[in-house]
Amino acid sequence: MSDCDTCLVRNRAICSALMPDELAVLSKLGRKQNVTRGQTLVWEGDESLVVANVIQGVLKLSVSTQDGREQIVGVVFPSDFIGRPFGKESPYGVTALTDAEVCIFTRTAFDGFAKEHPDLQHKLLQRTLDELDRARQWMMLLGRKTASERIATLLIEISDRLGAVGCSAIAPFLDKFELPMDRQQMGDLLGLTIETVSRQLTKLKEAEIIELPDRRSVVIKDRRRLENIATAA
């Protein structure tokens, strides 16, 4: 891999657990790779051959039924880790939602390196625990929330996670942002149809809680009210 020193996510990715000399070793094992929107990095059910760090862009993790229903089970942002280390086939596919850049490793090479580096494993454990918490919050959404609660929650969540990627000191709340996905993908993430997503968005727009300047943009005009809807308060 070319150059960890200039990596956009070097302070936030799991690599930040490593000392410079260790990082040099790891960097030899990986390489940067560009991925274009829609490209699939890992197929659901395939043996888990690679893991990666996201440098730029947004990717989805998704599961499908035989008859084609799809559920997005995770969305990864810059500095997040992708893949299933330590054996096992990948129970979900990984596909780019936007053009992206990842720092990719073969799973076996990464596993071997990780075994020797407890600090890296520790970071990975913390990240996995956080991801598990997030997955569980999403289970509540999928199991018990109404369509409008789901949409509101999604907008807040995306705003927060995009905000965390940028400089949060300058822009603590990101009230204007680009959706990293289309309506269908929002539906696949929320367990709704595209039509319901669309209807709920126009409802929020008509209530003047958000604006939709174009198909991909969202402006949050009344964050407080949006949060109230999201938490069913």
Place this chain on the structure above:
Amino acid sequence: MSDCDTCLVRNRAICSALMPDELAVLSKLGRKQNVTRGQTLVWEGDESLVVANVIQGVLKLSVSTQDGREQIVGVVFPSDFIGRPFGKESPYGVTALTDAEVCIFTRTAFDGFAKEHPDLQHKLLQRTLDELDRARQWMMLLGRKTASERIATLLIEISDRLGAVGCSAIAPFLDKFELPMDRQQMGDLLGLTIETVSRQLTKLKEAEIIELPDRRSVVIKDRRRLENIATAA
């Protein structure tokens, strides 16, 4: 804690990563505790003060909305690990579904010990990754499956996990078992109401796919067909 040597789950819990002398140290930090059905070990939103291994019994992890809707986001069986190590408040409550016995540690003591024992952390990481995969499969269920698919999936899942606890060499498929939860809890786990759970169970009974000898027992009469329903094949 009294005695790891005779612990029912010593070969399967994360403790199995440790050497005898290390285990002796860990055992000093924990103690066995009995929990009765319905008792809550950790409250949702409380600071995470304890972690534990499950020795016997079944517990639920659950999240609630302000207005009282509940979603069960995880079910833990003997040898599973409970709690949120390394800081943070617990985003879910932990409550016993059956009488249970756990081996409990204060979080800080456990964290300290884990930091010194990479093998233990490695086990914990693998377990957390598995748990995350399971949570994601459940997201597919909650987001995209119909009521009958959900019920069928639940019965298969409980049968499998109870089977894994017992001796799977003797009983590879557990076709008769006790549900570790009531109808309401099945609903909370599946994102359904109690009435829908009941109706779907009677439908499976009338199709002669299962039997329901009493409120807590299930007999799987036609596993193949049940699996077909579960996977929407």
Place this chain on the structure above:
DNA sequence: AGTCCGCATTGACCTAAGTCAAGCAAACGA
């Protein structure tokens, strides 16, 4: 400028699951 084309929106209608309200039966306590 005009015409595709891929999304997104909107409307009319349908249905799976929720709600509300009885019944019912095993377990429980007097």
Place this chain on the structure above:
DNA sequence: TCGTTTGCTTGACTTAGGTCAATGCGGACT
């Protein structure tokens, strides 16, 4: 032994969200 409670089932009705079918609209290409 008989109420009472607690959990489960069943039935009648409602509804949130899905389905199907137009329609709209902005961006890319000729």
